[in-house]
Amino acid sequence: MQRKLLSPEREDLIVRALEAGMRTIAEFSAELGVSEATVRRDLQSLEATGRLRRVHGGAEPMTLDRRLEPLFNEKTSQMAAEKSRIAELALAQINDHDSIFLDGGSTVLALARHLNERRRLTVVTNSLSAAAELLETPHRLILLGGEFRPISRTLVGPLTAHLANELHINKAFMGTIGFSPAEGMSTTDPNEAYTKELIMRRADRVYLLADSSKIGVSSLVKSGTLADVDVLITEARLPQAVLHVLHKRKIEVITP
Amino acid sequence: MQRKLLSPEREDLIVRALEAGMRTIAEFSAELGVSEATVRRDLQSLEATGRLRRVHGGAEPMTLDRRLEPLFNEKTSQMAAEKSRIAELALAQINDHDSIFLDGGSTVLALARHLNERRRLTVVTNSLSAAAELLETPHRLILLGGEFRPISRTLVGPLTAHLANELHINKAFMGTIGFSPAEGMSTTDPNEAYTKELIMRRADRVYLLADSSKIGVSSLVKSGTLADVDVLITEARLPQAVLHVLHKRKIEVITP
DNA sequence: AAAATAATTGCAAAATCTTGCAAAATACGT
DNA sequence: ACGTATTTTGCAAGATTTTGCAATTATTTT
Secondary structure, three states: OOOOOOOHHHHHHHHHHHHOOOOEHHHHHHHHOOOHHHHHHHHHHHHHOOOEEEEOOEEEEOOOOOOOOOOOOOOOOOOHHHHHHHHHHHHOOOOOOOEEEEOOOHHHHHHHOOHHHOOOOEEEEOEHHHHHHHOOOOOEEEEOOEEEEOOOOEEEOOHHHHHHOOOOEEEEEEOOOEEEOOOEEEEOOHHHHHHHHHHHHHEEEEEEEOOOOOEOOOOOEEOOOHHHOOEEEOOOOOOHHHHHHHHHOOOEEEOO | OOOOOOOHHHHHHHHHHHHOOOOEHHHHHHHHOOOHHHHHHHHHHHHHOOOEEEEOOEEEEOOHHHHHOHHHHHHHHOOHHHHHHHHHHHHOOOOOOOEEEEOOOHHHHHHHOOHHHOOOOEEEEOEHHHHHHHOOOOOEEEEOOEEEEOOOOEEEOOHHHHHHOOOOEEEEEEOOOEEEOOOEEEEOOHHHHHHHHHHHHHEEEEEEEOOOOOEOOOOOEEOOOHHHOOEEEOOOOOOHHHHHHHHHOOOEEEOO
């Protein structure tokens, strides 16, 4: 049976223990003087509130504020399983010979890694990471030009418009830092936001790829509204309230 | 059976070990204290998240640059000394805060590697290899958008015009496959040629970087005439006849 | 072409996790 | 205080996941 609430006392103990370097269930159990089953339930609670991340065998501390864009090479592994599952769902939306856009971000990057399962796509992207992934594939690759933003490894800003306006994109697969039903999408950089909006307005069909850590989060700059999105792909079970809003906006939701 | 998720603890260990120079399965197995089969499954997970690249016998770290480089290695190693000589001469033509264009090709790439000796350049390029070289520099980097041409790792074709026409370039550093006083420059691909001509016509001052193996050679497609070039930088002692033509066309020649 | 080395896959053992349940602890109304 | 309702806990059975081994398949070397 799932518990209602974890006492803040033990919550502190666990978080403190985590910071001290403890990782395994056995360690926590010994430290807190409770059974392993209880530790697991504790970790379950803490994961639900986002204080830590559970893994087989124990737990690891959660990274800083998610509003700060993770440095690129850093935690692409965060939520890797979730991202990969989302990528598979997205892949199912792509047919051979489609002409698609790939946005920046690690979730979309996971999709790029799956594209060898399709034939002769035309892939437009502003992400150098995605491009690197596709260098050796037989797909046609078109890079959006523009100013390079090191932290996200994307090409962004007004210059991207000159090329984007010349292209016709069937399906755009977008990432985001935050997504909330009320505010829409948000990201950390105005130029990045500019390019995202530009692309979404030019694509026939816009897919937003967002793992559960993005839902309900707002970042600095608005980068598109709900009206810009046609389909939301996520691995999370969304709250009823969110689902209701999405349904009213005629946004399709794809989950595993 | 493929595993769900790799514990971050071991993930860190492997990545750390990789950075420390380990490469083979046996080494990882010894380091982590797990069987080789498990190491292989670990590497599989890490490759899926893009943290490394698996190779027969082990794994190697993956960076964008490393991935972009290999195709070039063959050509780069040929006449490496000459190209480097030329790059140094070209570097002397660049001042802090200049706004320059870098073309594709290994000679120009050698120049890109020297650019950390200047401050705050604005570098426009259509070469992914050059871009990879500049990813971590403090220079401002602008990529020309366009269709990706795998062999040269450049962005080429009519799409490049949309962005190029918006930019003002002080100095353009161009590579070429062939250069002859009679025919001008030539290259192997029409799209490549198109973009080269486009850039040269928009730059204030055009530098052609050509080692001696290029001089007197003609390739398939004309990519600009002598009139497009302001300066020829080469390491070779040019024949009197060639020098004479260049002088008549008011093309400056820079040699060691 | 054969031998050697490495990778993948199926399988079973070990470790870990989830869940139902009853006992213990806690909260709550009187 | 007392009894009852609610929540938490530990236990144990059953489900999952991870792991190492070994057989098979693939790749590289000789």
